[in-house]
Amino acid sequence: MSAETAASTTSRNWRSLAVTWARRILLAAVLVGAGYYLVTRWDEVWDTLARVPWPAAVLSQLVLILGIASSTLGWQVIVDDLGTKLGPIRGPQIYLVGQLGKYLPGAVWAYVLQMELGKQAGLPRARSFVSSLIQVGVSTVASLLLGVLALPVLLDESPGAIWLYAVLPVGLAALHPRLLTWAVNLVLRILRKAPLAHRLRWATVGKALGYSLFTFTCFGTHLWLLANSLGTPGWGGLLLCTGAVAIGLTAGLFFFILPSGAGVREVVVTAALATSIGPVAAGAYAIASRAMFTAADVVTAGAAALLARGYRGPAKGIPSVRTSE
Numbered sequence: 001m002s003a004e005t006a007a008s009t010t011s012r013n014w015r016s017l018a019v020t021w022a023r024r025i026l027l028a029a030v031l032v033g034a035g036y037y038l039v040t041r042w043d044e045v046w047d048t049l050a051r052v053p054w055p056a057a058v059l060s061q062l063v064l065i066l067g068i069a070s071s072t073l074g075w076q077v078i079v080d081d082l083g084t085k086l087g088p089i090r091g092p093q094i095y096l097v098g099q100l101g102k103y104l105p106g107a108v109w110a111y112v113l114q115m116e117l118g119k120q121a122g123l124p125r126a127r128s129f130v131s132s133l134i135q136v137g138v139s140t141v142a143s144l145l146l147g148v149l150a151l152p153v154l155l156d157e158s159p160g161a162i163w164l165y166a167v168l169p170v171g172l173a174a175l176h177p178r179l180l181t182w183a184v185n186l187v188l189r190i191l192r193k194a195p196l197a198h199r200l201r202w203a204t205v206g207k208a209l210g211y212s213l214f215t216f217t218c219f220g221t222h223l224w225l226l227a228n229s230l231g232t233p234g235w236g237g238l239l240l241c242t243g244a245v246a247i248g249l250t251a252g253l254f255f256f257i258l259p260s261g262a263g264v265r266e267v268v269v270t271a272a273l274a275t276s277i278g279p280v281a282a283g284a285y286a287i288a289s290r291a292m293f294t295a296a297d298v299v300t301a302g303a304a305a306l307l308a309r310g311y312r313g314p315a316k317g318i319p320s321v322r323t324s325e
Contacts, residue, residue: 052288056229060222064296067218072096074138074211079123079131081204082184083197090121093308094128096301103294126193130184134200135208137180140253141171142212143246146220150243150272175205216246222292223269227277227285237276244272245289266290 052060069092076091086094098114111132118128144165155162174180177200185195220242228237248265266286273282 052226052229056225060225061292061296063218063225064222064292065300067215067222068096068296068300070211070215070218071135071139074208074215075131075135077204077207077211078134078138079127081200082127082131084123084127086121086123089308092300092304094118094121094123096297096304099297100301103297124193126188126191129191130187133187134180134184135212136253137171137174138205138208139212139215140250141168141175142209143216143250144168144171146213146216147243147247147250149239150241150247153240153244153272153275156275175209177202177205180205216249217242219245219249223285223289226288227273227281237273240272240276241269244269247272 072092072095075095076086079086079091094114094117098110098117101109101111101113111129114132115125115128119125144167151162151165174183181196181199184200188195221238223245224238224241227241228234245265248268251264251268266283269286269289270279270282273285277285
């Protein structure tokens, strides 16, 4: 082996080692961030949950986990259509563990973690990034559609919330497969990657939107089960909780500097529920809901990681070249 070849091999080994340790440090920071949130809010959460009957609290947590599972399926539908079949083990690991990155300040860490985990499984970084962007767009449209359920109440408390709906017509138009495919190919061209092998399908966009609507419905039901356990919001509160959580999660996207939009969702949920259960109780349930979200994220990510630990099956990909239709 020549000196030049040896130096090149050594450089690659050091670069690979650096990437591996950077990935480990990022994951550790994410876990610490999520754990810190749970620990620092535990007293407030426990005071609230202590008054909730345990069957309602357990059912609320299970419905929340169901919503997270639905979100995972929505992301995987998009990845599959873009050309990489991840399978039922590797896909949830990449998505759920990567989602823990949102507990770090800034909007990029969840994407970075997903791209690195995906790369290990044979999913190109650009494809992982584009899939996540598409899902964010689809879920934003879904949340705004469901947010209409809570809009009358929210506008009474926060008239400025109407600005969110300025993006809804644009979002609905952008879901057209032809326009969505053009936008994806533009991003891939900027990243100097090959375009999609085919246009995104109506079925893919429809499934992703359906999963997102079901996800937000589960999240709203989770909050309603907590609040309704003391008999205050009633059945009408289910629609209000669903709309409030949907708008709150979308509003949090615009405050990306905060870990997982911390505080933004709580303000929206509190404003929506304050008229029916009072501001103090509404704020307490909003905080309890946030902590339960964090716990569900950690539990689902941990379960997915354990399932994938011994799994060595690679992702099945197809060439990323344009084909005529």
